[in-house]
Amino acid sequence: MEPLNELSPSGVTVPVAVENSLIMKRNVIVCCDDPSRREETDALAHILGVAVITTTETRRSPMDDSAPFYLLVTRDGFALSDPLASREIPFRIDFSSHSANRQRGTGPERILLRKALAIPGTLGKVEQQTSYSVIDATAGLGGDAFQCASLGAEVRMVERSPILQALLVDALKRGERDPSLAATLKRMTLVKSDAISYLERLESASVDAILLDPMYPDAQSRKAQVKKEMRWLRALVGHDGDAGSLLKPAMRVARKRVVVKRPPKAPLLDPDMQPTGTISGRRIRYDIYPPSS
Numbered sequence: 001m002e003p004l005n006e007l008s009p010s011g012v013t014v015p016v017a018v019e020n021s022l023i024m025k026r027n028v029i030v031c032c033d034d035p036s037r038r039e040e041t042d043a044l045a046h047i048l049g050v051a052v053i054t055t056t057e058t059r060r061s062p063m064d065d066s067a068p069f070y071l072l073v074t075r076d077g078f079a080l081s082d083p084l085a086s087r088e089i090p091f092r093i094d095f096s097s098h099s100a101n102r103q104r105g106t107g108p109e110r111i112l113l114r115k116a117l118a119i120p121g122t123l124g125k126v127e128q129q130t131s132y133s134v135i136d137a138t139a140g141l142g143g144d145a146f147q148c149a150s151l152g153a154e155v156r157m158v159e160r161s162p163i164l165q166a167l168l169v170d171a172l173k174r175g176e177r178d179p180s181l182a183a184t185l186k187r188m189t190l191v192k193s194d195a196i197s198y199l200e201r202l203e204s205a206s207v208d209a210i211l212l213d214p215m216y217p218d219a220q221s222r223k224a225q226v227k228k229e230m231r232w233l234r235a236l237v238g239h240d241g242d243a244g245s246l247l248k249p250a251m252r253v254a255r256k257r258v259v260v261k262r263p264p265k266a267p268l269l270d271p272d273m274q275p276t277g278t279i280s281g282r283r284i285r286y287d288i289y290p291p292s293s
């Protein structure tokens with residue numbers, strides 16, 4: 001059995017386990033942008049099994065369609081840069097902006113998510129809530145996990161992409177420096193693993209709710225206005241072809257419900273499994289499944 005790497009903001013280290021490197025669509029090169037972090041850069045590249053270059057070398061590199069992304073190690077943490085879109089600001093996960101955009105409001109998407117996962121309590125009164133545990137089995141950029149944590153849930157994020165793991169660890173670490181995020185980030189931990197094998201190792205009915213939001217090959221991906229975040233996600237992880245296999249293990253581990261997030265018109269995650277409820281918004285549909293044990 002492989003070791004699990006559960007990380008909290010207070011115990012952040014560089015990722016150790018590399019699983020499913022093949023799910024990366026475009027290759028990544030680690031690029032040291034801060035000489036004082038060279039050792040950390042080398043360790044990260046070693047873990048990811050990719051090359052290291054310096055920023056100076058980057059500028060000299062020839063560019064073509066197969067050019068890899070650069071995972072920049074900078075003074076301020078990690079950021080992804082696309083050499084083919086050099087005018088774009090490097091991308092990083094920033095929980096402060098999640099906070100600014102989502103935490104304050106009672107936006108319809110946030111209300112839907114709370115309702116779908118049945119997170120108890122009143123929005124805005126986090127401190128009054130009792131502990132409610134959620135596994136976000138497809139953490140991605142951590143946006144949904146952050147929302148759940150800001151609603152008072154204790155959230156375990158499971159992510160299998162080593163690059164996303166590194167970006168999440170970095171975001172948690174940076175977020176620690178923002179006092180307004182401390183309480184929320186304390187409720188978030190990262191599990192670096194494939195979620196199917198992780199769930200298989202957990203006891204039945206051991207977490208309140210599980211969220212599944214695998215990549216969906218959406219027709220919208222061809223539209224220019226697809227959110228920048230989603231474009232990064234697609235380029236890094238592509239399509240989660242094995243997503244249907246998440247449902248049964250999740251239903252065994254969830255005590256209250258499993259929630260599958262889908263585009264409104266997408267087919268069911270598993271055509272043989274009917275949800276017992278559906279909550280629909282303008283851009284999102286949540287299919288709700290009961291626990292199986």
Ligand SMILES: C[S@@+](CC[C@H](N)C(=O)[O-])C[C@H]1O[C@@H](n2cnc3c(N)ncnc32)[C@H](O)[C@@H]1O
Binds near residue numbers: 139140145215
């Ligand atoms: C659409 S994104 C999730 C976005 C996320 N809800 C957010 O708010 O940022 C799907 C993510 O799930 C991850 N994923 C898919 N299947 C997985 C599995 N079996 N185990 C762990 N991670 C998985 C992918 O690597 C990808 O990062």
